[in-house]
Amino acid sequence: MSDRRPRPERTIQPLAAIPAVESELFTLINRFCDATETQADCSRLESLLTDPAMPDAIDVYCAAMEVHGSLRWRWRTCQAGFQPIGQQRQPAPSELVRAGSAAHTWPTKQALPRPAIPGKKQAASPIRRESLTDRLLVWFNGLDRPVALAVVLQSVVTAAAIVLAVIGQIWQTNETAQPAVACGSIIGIKNAFWLSTDQPLQIGDPVVARKRLELAAGLVEIACDSGATVVLEGPARFEFLSEKTASLLRGRLTVTVSEASPEQQPADSVAGPRFTIQTSSAVVHDLGTRFGVEVDAVGKTHVHVFDGLIECVGRGLGNAPVARLAAGQGATVDQRGAVLRLAEPRPEPFAQTLSSVAEIRWDESRAVTVYRDSLVGAEPLAGTVSSSRGGSGDSPWTAPAANWRLTNAGLEATSPGSASLPFVPQSGRVYRLALEMTVTQGENDWAAVGFSGPADQGSSILDCAWMLQRHSTDLDPNAIFLGSDRKSLRYSAGDRTTGRRTLVIFLDTTRPRWTVTFEADGRRLKTNLVPTAARIASVALACNGSAKVLFSSFSLSFMESRHGSRN
Amino acid sequence: MTVLLGHQRQIYAFIATLLPHQIELDDVYQQTCLVLWQKRDQFDPSRPFLPWAYAFARNEVFNHVRREGRGPCLSNELLERIAMAREESDSTASARRAALEECVKKLPKSHRELVEMRYASEISLKDLAATASTTAAALTMRLQRVRHALMQCVEQALAGGGRA
Numbered sequence: 001m002s003d004r005r006p007r008p009e010r011t012i013q014p015l016a017a018i019p020a021v022e023s024e025l026f027t028l029i030n031r032f033c034d035a036t037e038t039q040a041d042c043s044r045l046e047s048l049l050t051d052p053a054m055p056d057a058i059d060v061y062c063a064a065m066e067v068h069g070s071l072r073w074r075w076r077t078c079q080a081g082f083q084p085i086g087q088q089r090q091p092a093p094s095e096l097v098r099a100g101s102a103a104h105t106w107p108t109k110q111a112l113p114r115p116a117i118p119g120k121k122q123a124a125s126p127i128r129r130e131s132l133t134d135r136l137l138v139w140f141n142g143l144d145r146p147v148a149l150a151v152v153l154q155s156v157v158t159a160a161a162i163v164l165a166v167i168g169q170i171w172q173t174n175e176t177a178q179p180a181v182a183c184g185s186i187i188g189i190k191n192a193f194w195l196s197t198d199q200p201l202q203i204g205d206p207v208v209a210r211k212r213l214e215l216a217a218g219l220v221e222i223a224c225d226s227g228a229t230v231v232l233e234g235p236a237r238f239e240f241l242s243e244k245t246a247s248l249l250r251g252r253l254t255v256t257v258s259e260a261s262p263e264q265q266p267a268d269s270v271a272g273p274r275f276t277i278q279t280s281s282a283v284v285h286d287l288g289t290r291f292g293v294e295v296d297a298v299g300k301t302h303v304h305v306f307d308g309l310i311e312c313v314g315r316g317l318g319n320a321p322v323a324r325l326a327a328g329q330g331a332t333v334d335q336r337g338a339v340l341r342l343a344e345p346r347p348e349p350f351a352q353t354l355s356s357v358a359e360i361r362w363d364e365s366r367a368v369t370v371y372r373d374s375l376v377g378a379e380p381l382a383g384t385v386s387s388s389r390g391g392s393g394d395s396p397w398t399a400p401a402a403n404w405r406l407t408n409a410g411l412e413a414t415s416p417g418s419a420s421l422p423f424v425p426q427s428g429r430v431y432r433l434a435l436e437m438t439v440t441q442g443e444n445d446w447a448a449v450g451f452s453g454p455a456d457q458g459s460s461i462l463d464c465a466w467m468l469q470r471h472s473t474d475l476d477p478n479a480i481f482l483g484s485d486r487k488s489l490r491y492s493a494g495d496r497t498t499g500r501r502t503l504v505i506f507l508d509t510t511r512p513r514w515t516v517t518f519e520a521d522g523r524r525l526k527t528n529l530v531p532t533a534a535r536i537a538s539v540a541l542a543c544n545g546s547a548k549v550l551f552s553s554f555s556l557s558f559m560e561s562r563h564g565s566r567n
Numbered sequence: 568m569t570v571l572l573g574h575q576r577q578i579y580a581f582i583a584t585l586l587p588h589q590i591e592l593d594d595v596y597q598q599t600c601l602v603l604w605q606k607r608d609q610f611d612p613s614r615p616f617l618p619w620a621y622a623f624a625r626n627e628v629f630n631h632v633r634r635e636g637r638g639p640c641l642s643n644e645l646l647e648r649i650a651m652a653r654e655e656s657d658s659t660a661s662a663r664r665a666a667l668e669e670c671v672k673k674l675p676k677s678h679r680e681l682v683e684m685r686y687a688s689e690i691s692l693k694d695l696a697a698t699a700s701t702t703a704a705a706l707t708m709r710l711q712r713v714r715h716a717l718m719q720c721v722e723q724a725l726a727g728g729g730r731a
Contacts, residue, residue, distance in 0.1 A: 018715070018718050018719055018722060021711060021712055021715040022711075026711065026715065027711065030707060030710065030711040030714060031707060032587055032640060033587045033710075033714070034685075034692045034703075034706075034707050034710060035587075035588045035589070035691065035692065036692055036693075036703055036704075036707055037640060041640075042640035042641065045640070045641065046640075046641055046642060046645055049641070049645055049648075049649070050645060050648075058648065058649055058652045059652065059656070061584075061649065062584055062649065062652055062653045062656060063663065063718060063721070063722075064714065064718060065580075065583055065584040065587060065653075066580055066583075066584070066660055066663050066664070066667075067663075067667060067714055067717050067718055067721070068583055068587055068714070069579060069580035069581075069582075069583025069584065069587070069592075070576075070580060070663075070664050070667050071667075071671075071682060071685075071686045071717075072579075072583060072589065072592065072686050073576050073579050073580065073583075074671070074686065075683060075686040075687040076593070076686070076687075193600075193601060193604055195575070195597060195600050214597065216597050216598075216600055216601040216604070217601050235594075235597050235598065235601065237593065237597075249593075250590075250593070250594065250597075280690070297590075297591075297594060297635075299590060
């Protein structure tokens with residue numbers, strides 16, 4: 001086995017001699033660093049390193065590899081300087097800006113806007129682009145081999161994607177002075193072990209462009225600001241390049257792209273990709289709804305389509321092969337970019353969803369009540385205040401004048417509409433909104449509770465963060481739906497329970513992105529992000545269609561973050 | 568966890584000495600960190616962390632070589648010797664890294680950009696060469712000169728008592 005002869009304790013000493021730059025030993029070490037060595041090179045390197053006549057060969061090797069490893073570490077993990085991970089600068093929430101909505105294959109000026117940092121002089125993007133071009137030209141001009149025209153043409157055509165990749169990477173290394181561009185937020189975590197952050201990311205934390213996520217184990221779900229959802233499975237290395245483009249260097253992920261609402265989707269947008277995953281050998285454009293991508297240990301890309309349609313483009317030399325894959329189909333793209341359709345695709349390895357629930361530690365003894373209303377009485381709800389019924393809160397209810405009446409059993413609502421109380425949340429708190437309800441009539445119609453915009457008693461829609469309960473499951477097998485707005489992020493809890501329910505929504509404002517966690521009858525169901533566009537101005541109850549509902553035991557309370565935040 | 572986070576770079580550099588190829592280096596580093604995390608209860612905090620961590624890193628390197636099922640460039644016996652030599656020189660490694668930081672700053676702009684392009688991307692040298700309309704051999708030679716200059720700078724800094 002190994003030669004474990006003891007060596008004297010060393011002090012900081014330079015090498016006795018560095019071999020000449022073109023020496024055989026140094027040449028072979030460098031080929032090894034650049035993965036260009038041949039088997040003959042390996043044999044020769046082995047013989048030199050074990051040659052008794054070259055006692056310092058291993059020391060030279062170690063010193064050279066120290067340089068190699070340090071250079072790689074410097075640029076793989078840090079965007080400036082030799083900073084260990086624990087000292088990496090984390091973006092302050094105020095520095096997080098949102099990327100533009102345009103889709104680009106690689107970061108460009110348009111895709112990655114550079115808002116000015118107050119008090120900081122900043123180069124304009126056009127200058128920046130020229131600088132990058134100049135840098136490439138300087139480098140090209142410095143190369144010492146004349147190049148035949150044919151080679152130039154071939155290289156230009158076949159390596160265009162690689163040029164862009166290099167530009168993207170150079171860009172990455174120059175972003176220290178730029179604010180981080182938020183591309184999404186963590187919405188789910190399961191047994192995650194991070195290597196790329198000094199503090200483990202949590203639900204609600206932002207994910208920024210060009211900051212690599214290195215997940216050694218576990219599952220993480222990211223809600224992209226573009227509307228897509230990515231479930232990343234460790235071990236994996238992943239980073240956003242823009243809102244709609246991400247790079248998977250290693251590992252496995254599943255992308256789900258929500259159906260856009262009509263107002264979000266331009267009429268001519270049918271053929272355009274809505275989310276793109278790039279790997280070393282392939283570019284996968286989403287043209288449908290759900291697909292998985294895996295980059296294995298040797299650099300092959302495996303693709304599987306669960307729903308909809310994707311376009312898979314090999315990043316090889318020559319004409320890029322393209323394959324359109326429909327639901328149930330799969331393909332493998334080898335390291336050279338050749339696309340091979342799979343006769344028997346394997347969807348099993350992909351984790352498609354991750355229904356996560358943030359840890360909320362609610363301590364009722366420390367809670368501060370905002371509103372508490374038994375909703376028991378004998379008059380119409382509209383205009384009354386909770387404190388007049390022995391509860392808390394002096395703001396009057398806004399409610400339909402007719403058919404929303406207090407009884408000894410609770411508030412009976414027998415017509416569509418909503419009742420609300422004014423409420424504007426503050427940052428740094430965890431709020432708890434609770435309500436008991438029984439939907440007594442209405443088939444598939446429903447009653448809801450949640451956080452909403454300004455009071456609108458005529459509308460049964462709560463538009464910020466809500467949960468609804470149906471009267472029956474005849475038409476829809478799920479009685480309960482959860483959502484963060486009415487157009488998207490709707491989530492079925494798979495809950496068939498009807499009858500009397502106790503529904504609770506926790507609104508957590510302690511993290512950069514606010515989250516809501518839904519609970520039914522004491523069971524935590526799901527955590528969602530609150531849409532950034534949401535402007536919460538009220539808490540509300542609602543019912544729609546032909547639903548008839550009995551509401552009772554309404555309350556809203558909060559804890560300051562030191563009591564209510566998660567681990 | 569804190570102690571692991573504080574030594575990530577040393578562990579990475581140690582693995583790079585045994586597995587310099589970029590992709591497998593990153594894979595083995597990631598796996599090593601995962602194993603260290605899983606075995607964290609076995610670590611005796613009264614003892615130095617790095618030798619303990621290096622033992623796992625070495626195991627993961629050999630596991631990787633075995634899993635890959637291909638002949639490694641260097642024999643296992645030689646890799647063991649290199650690992651031992653690297654571990655024994657660990658006290659000088661931190662000084663080398665500090666000197667290297669200064670040396671990188673002193674590189675001519677074109678050299679620094681070349682190194683940056685090489686190390687910031689996941690692209691193979693062959694593809695990088697195609698991008699630059701040159702050959703992998705020419706690119707390797709240019710990198711070789713830059714690395715040599717960096718090594719010389721580091722050694723001069725060490726010989727001069729830390730002045731890079």
